[in-house]
Amino acid sequence: xxxxxxxxxxxxxxxxxEVQIAVVTLNTDTVGTANLDTDAPxxxxxxxxDTQEPNSTTGTDATVMVRIGGAGGRAWSRTxxxxxxxxxxxxxxxxxxxxxxxxxxxxxxxxxxxxxxxVPRTLAVQFIGLKLFGYGG
Amino acid sequence: xxRAHEWPINAYLxxxxxxxxxxxxxxxxxxxxxxxEFVPLNxxxxxxVVNTCDHDSDFIIFQSMQTCFNVAxxxxxxxxxxxxxxxxxxxxxxxxxxxxxLINIFGRAQRPFLWPxxxxxxxxxxxxxxxxxxxxxxxxxxRLTYGGVKAVPLVMR
Numbered sequence: 001x002x003x004x005x006x007x008x009x010x011x012x013x014x015x016x017x018e019v020q021i022a023v024v025t026l027n028t029d030t031v032g033t034a035n036l037d038t039d040a041p042x043x044x045x046x047x048x049x050d051t052q053e054p055n056s057t058t059g060t061d062a063t064v065m066v067r068i069g070g071a072g073g074r075a076w077s078r079t080x081x082x083x084x085x086x087x088x089x090x091x092x093x094x095x096x097x098x099x100x101x102x103x104x105x106x107x108x109x110x111x112x113x114x115x116x117x118x119v120p121r122t123l124a125v126q127f128i129g130l131k132l133f134g135y136g137g
Numbered sequence: 138x139x140r141a142h143e144w145p146i147n148a149y150l151x152x153x154x155x156x157x158x159x160x161x162x163x164x165x166x167x168x169x170x171x172x173x174e175f176v177p178l179n180x181x182x183x184x185x186v187v188n189t190c191d192h193d194s195d196f197i198i199f200q201s202m203q204t205c206f207n208v209a210x211x212x213x214x215x216x217x218x219x220x221x222x223x224x225x226x227x228x229x230x231x232x233x234x235x236x237x238x239l240i241n242i243f244g245r246a247q248r249p250f251l252w253p254x255x256x257x258x259x260x261x262x263x264x265x266x267x268x269x270x271x272x273x274x275x276x277x278x279x280r281l282t283y284g285g286v287k288a289v290p291l292v293m294r
Contacts (some may be wrong), residue, residue, distance in 0.1 A: 058212065058213065059204075059206065059212070059213025061206050061211060061213070061278070063280075074167075076168065076169065076170060077169060077170035077171065077172065077282075078169075078170070078171050078172065078188075078191070079171075079172045079174070080172070081170050081172060081280075081282050082172070082202075082204035082280035082282060083204065084202070084204040084213075084245050084246055085170075085172075085202035085203070085204050085245070085246050085280060085281075085282035085284075086170065086202070086246050086282065086284075087246055088245075088246045088247035089247075092247050092248075094246045094247060095146060096168045097146065097149075097168040097169070097199050097200065097284050097285050097286050098146065098150055098166040098167070098168045098286045099168075100167070100168050115206075115211075115278070116206065116211035117211065
């Protein structure tokens, strides 16, 4: 609103990017990607995961590696992170330790490795944040 | 819906940035995780994992998380019966007076254990996580995660 009153064409809108990964084989890296829109940078604030597990007591024995910018992109950790250590299910999302600004046209590259459990199953990782219109891109 | 103290991240970042500025440095924060994996952690065994901070930047620990599965059944164990000890540098400063029960200082992603004060691990230095299983029946796959930020140095303007 302040920007608008100054005549600047800026806005920020909640946005969610989702990566769906169909896991077919246990103990195998499976990759999924989401390409970011080119109209605005994305301020990544929080994450969630959806496992479609029929029984919440089962848990999801999997590890997750997220890279920004593709397979050789900037990693979010030294080694893949356990699912329950970095993702949550509704209603409370996991807030990142710090906001992460992702350039427009970049890519969320997610590598999932399911250790145990039922396969095939499609798991989804959501990246929640703000599109920053008018801030470049 | 949410209470303010459940979201102390801004306070952590501001505190950390102020400390760097007081030292004449300007930094950019990059969210990052380090893992200590005990795969497996066998019955009544004590094991160490050493994490070495990357050379490019300090790591500031804000939070800690744990996930544990029964090796034999694949079932998740919400409250693993383990003790944990965290030591800065090898043979250095300990963060507890005695080994602490794991679930008292490690949460889960949805509700991580939030450290009372961010802990700065300087670039190239290390910390050791020592876990002792008190479970007399099950071998465990225990994965611990330290969440925080990399403090990437910026050139002072």
